[in-house]
Amino acid sequence: MSNNSVPESLRINPKRLKSDFEALAKIGSTGDGGVHRPALSPAHLAARDWLRERIAAAGLEWRQDGAGNLSAFLPCGPENGKTLLLGSHLDSVPYGGRFDGALGVLAALETLRVVQEAGPSLPFNLEAIDFTDEEGTLVGLLGSRTLAGKLDPGELQNPRGGRQALLEGLERAGLTEAGLLQARRNPETLAGYLELHIEQGPRLAQAGAEIGIVSAITGIVSYRLAFIGRADHAGTTPMADRLDAAQGASAFTLAARRSVMHDFPGCVANVGDMQFSPGAFNIVPARVDLSLEFRAPKVETLERLEISLLSQAQEIALENRLELGVEALGRHAPAPMSTGAQKAIAQACDRLGLKSMTLHSGAGHDAQSLADLYPAGMIFIPSTGGASHSPREFSAWHDCLNGANTLLQATLLMEG
């Protein structure tokens, strides 16, 4: 191809992508359509060995940084120019699906191969990257946060997967804690980040859309709330005299759902755990500790939701003559995707004749680590039945192809 022709007609090679997809799905296969490839487990490292071979077989240069992030590099832009990252992750949740992450990494590699073969010169170089531990088996968004320079070294002392599991994983992969902290990349060298991913929800299918253009990755806030009353004999204490912590926790759980459904469209709240103390058939519960997590796509909405839920908890505690304990546990701000990337994805859909819709991601992704540093964008394809993090996770092959072609075309449309 000559450099001045518009590469609108470029398409990914469907056979090559499919054969890669099927080969990768066998690594860590659970035999029921799913895969078990937790970050830095033997199966995950085997998948990385396989990817390294595929990169080399394509005649591309492979690179690995101190966080284990594995990349293919294609110098298709100006020498010493910026690099556009395309990627996702090869790790899975325990007993997860074969599409989550894997499709995005393979579509990124395929995009590099097509550009390499066709030879257009782009305003940037291309890198297909497989980020370490997107799923948070060990730390959570480990690879993308180290690349962004956002990993707090203190977190490695008490990571969510446990310190021992982290150290074992690093050792298995030939990585070190010191190396992790050195994997930061200067944002000035990067032109942006694009990722293809399955939606992991039902909204695209419900709307009859073929491609989702992600407007933002949801913000997530978590709290532990304690409703505190008084233990009493469950047989002899009259109902009206009880300070029953279970009543407060239950009323709050129902109120949170009602409030989100009525007043906060597009948001979600979850009471995922409750612990009763003392916890017996014949004792009025003195205390209930519950875990509350809620998500919203915009900072302003997230703040309103937070105020609303906490004030409802307070009111319900008062009504039930209980005390309320409030402990803030975690906070991830919503990450808006860049308007430039959204525009490139929308134009790619136009070129391909695909019906798109704009939506926010209710799940976390590596793009949220990078979005405040350079333009980041995400492309979703429909998930059958909305299932994910399960062997039932499935996307039709034509949707996978549509997504990969959208990634390719959006890459060609991104501004340098």
Ligand SMILES: [Zn+2]
């Ligand atoms: Zn994923």
